[in-house]
Amino acid sequence: MRNIIESNGLKWVDITSPTEEDIKYLKSEFRLKPVSLRNLVPSVTHPDFEIFENYILVILHYPRNNEETGNVEIHELDIIAGKDFIITSHYVPIKPLTYMWEECVASEKIKEIYMQKGSGELLFFILNKFLRRILEKTDK
DSSP: OEEEEEETTEEEEEEESOOHHHHHHHHHHHOOOHHHHHTTSSOOSSOEEEEOSSEEEEEEEEEEEOTTTOOEEEEEEEEEEETTEEEEEESSOOHHHHHHHHHHHHOHHHHHHHHTTOHHHHHHHHHHHHHHHHHHHHOO
């Protein structure tokens, strides 16, 4: 499922369970390199960071407690950040990302705060909330 928010010339595309159609969209809309797109499908088991000419790719992993089994599951979050776009891709909901997205949809003011200064600041907000949530889980 692909959702898009736009503000101040910045586009945030969030994709849950990316499909081949999503990959084609990303390739044509943002001119991403095939190697970057291959990292989105299927899931990658290791974190990574790559710098390309017009964007960066960050692959992170998020620990999530499985309430049924009590085990910790690791879920991937891919982030591609360019001058005027951020793409987030994941296979399951990632709480800090979901909260940010819901805030943007619910409040034009909050969306402006997150997106008014460009992709670098939006990337900062995403990473900050993501890492703070992980620290909350692991610092107990």
